[in-house]
Amino acid sequence: MMILKIAWRNIWRNRTRSLVLILSIVLGMWAGAFIMAFYWGMSKQQVDDTIQQNLSHIQFHHPDFRENFEAKYTIADGDQVVADLQQDKEVKAYSERVVCMAMAASASKSTGVTLYGIVPEQEDALTGLKEKLIAGDYFTGKKNEVVVGNKLAEKLHLDVRKKIVCTFQDEQGEIVSVALRVSGIFKTRNSRLEEGMIYMQQTDLSALLGTGNGIHEIAVLLADDQQVDAVTDQWKQDFPADDVESWKELSPELRLIVESFNQYMFIIIGIILLALLFGIINTMLMAILERTKELGVLMSVGLNKTKVFIMILLETVFIALVGGPLGLLLAWCTVQLTHSSGIDLSMYSKGLEEFGYASIVYPELGMSSYFSILIMVVAAALIASVFPAMRALKLKPVEAIRKI
Amino acid sequence: MARTVIDAHELSKTYTEGPVPVEAVKDVHLHIEAGEFIALVGPSGSGKTTLLNMIGGLDEPTKGKVVIDGTDITGMKENKLIDFRLRNIGFVFQAYNLIPVLTAEENIEFIMLLQGTDKDERKQRVQQLLEEVGLQGKGSSRPSELSGGQQQRVAVARALASKPKFVLADEPTANLDSTTAANLLDIMEKLNKEEGMTFVFSTHDPRVIQRARRVVTLVDGEIEKDEMVNEPMVD
Ligand SMILES: Nc1ncnc2c1ncn2[C@@H]1O[C@H](COP(=O)(O)OP(=O)(O)OP(=O)(O)O)[C@@H](O)[C@H]1O
Ligand SMILES: [Mg+2]
Numbered sequence: 001m002m003i004l005k006i007a008w009r010n011i012w013r014n015r016t017r018s019l020v021l022i023l024s025i026v027l028g029m030w031a032g033a034f035i036m037a038f039y040w041g042m043s044k045q046q047v048d049d050t051i052q053q054n055l056s057h058i059q060f061h062h063p064d065f066r067e068n069f070e071a072k073y074t075i076a077d078g079d080q081v082v083a084d085l086q087q088d089k090e091v092k093a094y095s096e097r098v099v100c101m102a103m104a105a106s107a108s109k110s111t112g113v114t115l116y117g118i119v120p121e122q123e124d125a126l127t128g129l130k131e132k133l134i135a136g137d138y139f140t141g142k143k144n145e146v147v148v149g150n151k152l153a154e155k156l157h158l159d160v161r162k163k164i165v166c167t168f169q170d171e172q173g174e175i176v177s178v179a180l181r182v183s184g185i186f187k188t189r190n191s192r193l194e195e196g197m198i199y200m201q202q203t204d205l206s207a208l209l210g211t212g213n214g215i216h217e218i219a220v221l222l223a224d225d226q227q228v229d230a231v232t233d234q235w236k237q238d239f240p241a242d243d244v245e246s247w248k249e250l251s252p253e254l255r256l257i258v259e260s261f262n263q264y265m266f267i268i269i270g271i272i273l274l275a276l277l278f279g280i281i282n283t284m285l286m287a288i289l290e291r292t293k294e295l296g297v298l299m300s301v302g303l304n305k306t307k308v309f310i311m312i313l314l315e316t317v318f319i320a321l322v323g324g325p326l327g328l329l330l331a332w333c334t335v336q337l338t339h340s341s342g343i344d345l346s347m348y349s350k351g352l353e354e355f356g357y358a359s360i361v362y363p364e365l366g367m368s369s370y371f372s373i374l375i376m377v378v379a380a381a382l383i384a385s386v387f388p389a390m391r392a393l394k395l396k397p398v399e400a401i402r403k404i
Numbered sequence: 405m406a407r408t409v410i411d412a413h414e415l416s417k418t419y420t421e422g423p424v425p426v427e428a429v430k431d432v433h434l435h436i437e438a439g440e441f442i443a444l445v446g447p448s449g450s451g452k453t454t455l456l457n458m459i460g461g462l463d464e465p466t467k468g469k470v471v472i473d474g475t476d477i478t479g480m481k482e483n484k485l486i487d488f489r490l491r492n493i494g495f496v497f498q499a500y501n502l503i504p505v506l507t508a509e510e511n512i513e514f515i516m517l518l519q520g521t522d523k524d525e526r527k528q529r530v531q532q533l534l535e536e537v538g539l540q541g542k543g544s545s546r547p548s549e550l551s552g553g554q555q556q557r558v559a560v561a562r563a564l565a566s567k568p569k570f571v572l573a574d575e576p577t578a579n580l581d582s583t584t585a586a587n588l589l590d591i592m593e594k595l596n597k598e599e600g601m602t603f604v605f606s607t608h609d610p611r612v613i614q615r616a617r618r619v620v621t622l623v624d625g626e627i628e629k630d631e632m633v634n635e636p637m638v639d
Contacts (some may be wrong), residue, residue, distance in 0.1 A: 002514050010505055301490065306483075403464065
């Protein structure tokens with residue numbers, strides 16, 4: 001339609017002005033999308049790290065265990081669960097853990113920790129613990145060996161071969177104190193995780209606690225992370241005696257990070273668009289003011305109000321449709337580029353690691369987010385065009401013509 | 405007797421926007437028939453533009469009514485009026501007639517598009533109109549690439565594109581030199597004679613006045629003289 005043609009060509013009448021506006025949309029969208037990609041990259045890594053190194057996708061517990069971590073609350077049908085997991089094709093890896101809260105003390109300091117009694121091969125298959133060692137060995141087979149996190153080692157001034165004394169309550173509620181020897185030290189990207197964790201052989205810990213074959217926790221990693229919710233629901237039904245929880249239930253903070261991302265995106269992009277809105281309105285008002293006579297002629301010869309409105313709407317949307325995708329394309333390129341290389345924040349990352357963020361950020365943004373942003377840009381342009389378009393409608397052809 | 409295309413009845417217009425009300429047009433009766441070639445003359449401020457605007461449905465009279473080919477347009481709703489203008493009246497203004505971002509062809513075609521004319525007919529008529537105003541081969545030029553006279557000729561072609569009942573032209577030659585003005589008048593006269601198109605135009609230019617067959621003189625918003633000057637056309 002001719003109105004489309006007029007609207008499109010009108011944009012290029014004042015080339016500089018339109019280009020400035022388009023450029024500001026490009027920059028705004030580029031910055032907005034990149035910030036979101038950066039933020040998402042950072043959040044996703046935190047979530048992935050936590051799932052990978054600690055939570056896994058789904059965990060089984062005795063229904064009362066997570067309330068105060070008493071040793072007596074072992075999983076009632078642990079053997080049955082493990083037998084089922086071994087058959088399940090969805091399961092990528094799983095680890096049976098005996099878990100116990102303890103006070104750990106070295107010669108100089110003490111701190112609260114969680115003792116994990118594990119089967120070394122299982123845990124390695126699940127979290128890749130062995131590869132994370134930076135010193136010592138991953139369980140040599142001697143009695144009462146432990147693998148500790150680097151952060152904890154620093155805190156307690158531990159080193160390989162050094163001794164650490166752990167104090168905890170056994171199944172009967174009796175206080176047990178035991179000397180353990182550090183066989184290896186591991187380091188993760190996320191120091192918050194390593195700070196309070198000590199791994200030891202499950203047989204050792206079970207003996208100390210007096211829990212026999214009892215297991216407190218079974219952590220499961222699925223082959224497909226999209227299936228977590230479905231599988232969790234299924235297992236809840238299959239094992240009504242146990243607490244079956246997905247990582248979202250185990251760590252509400254992580255879930256919040258993931259689920260509030262879209263809200264953050266709408267807010268941030270919204271703020272940027274709000275600023276752009278005024279630029280668009282201003283430019284369009286100027287364009288209409290300049291074209292008073294022309295609009296007068298158009299209305300005189302038969303362009304009705306609806307069409308005048310559409311013409312101005314289209315003009316604004318075209319500007320957004322040139323600027324928006326260009327900015328997003330630029331953002332996409334930047335994200336792809338920085339995604340493969342990562343952005344190293346180690347210069348400023350001391351604080352980040354403390355909060356559980358990694359020091360190298362790999363920006364990442366899903367296609368649907370780009371699409372949402374584009375929709376927002378067009379919507380903003382539509383909103384911005386309404387005011388100038390109303391202004392144009394108020395023009396009386398006679399008055400516009402009089403000015404000739 | 406020919407068909408009446410414009411019937412202005414007791415037409416008055418008072419502007420009240422200023423500090424003192426201005427009676428721009430006072431109690432004008434004007435009766436224009438199909439095929440007329442009529443000039444509206446009078447000193448500056450005598451009400452020519454105001455009268456033309458009311459006849460063209462661009463401005464609302466304070467009193468009286470305008471009947472176009474049997475349809476009373478006074479008090480018509482705005483969008484309805486726009487559509488009425490589109491289908492019944494051709495306009496040529498003093499300047500800035502054309503949409504600068506459209507070519508001469510597109511400017512003419514645009515009107516027909518608004519009317520919903522189909523493509524083949526549009527294309528054919530555009531060429532025919534360009535030929536009639538002597539601009540064949542200039543169709544793809546933008547207005548900025550055309551001279552003032554050429555632009556006004558495109559404006560005339562555009563005014564005719566909608567097959568209107570009549571064409572209103574408010575000082576169409578005001579921005580043109582006398583040769584170009586004469587040339588534009590030739591074209592209008594030819595269209596009047598050959599196709600019977602009714603033209604109503606206002607002007608100050610004595611050479612343009614000469615060409616009219618009926619001259620209506622306005623003074624202070626009132627018709628002072630209304631006379632047939634040249635030999636009427638014999639078909
Ligand atoms: N919008 C308006 N508000 C107030 N007064 C107006 C308005 N438009 C025109 N007038 C007045 O109405 C009178 C008639 O003006 P009009 O433009 O119709 O005259 P004209 O014959 O076309 O003059 P010109 O030959 O200079 O074009 C003038 O006195 C003018 O000042
Ligand atoms: Mg005038």
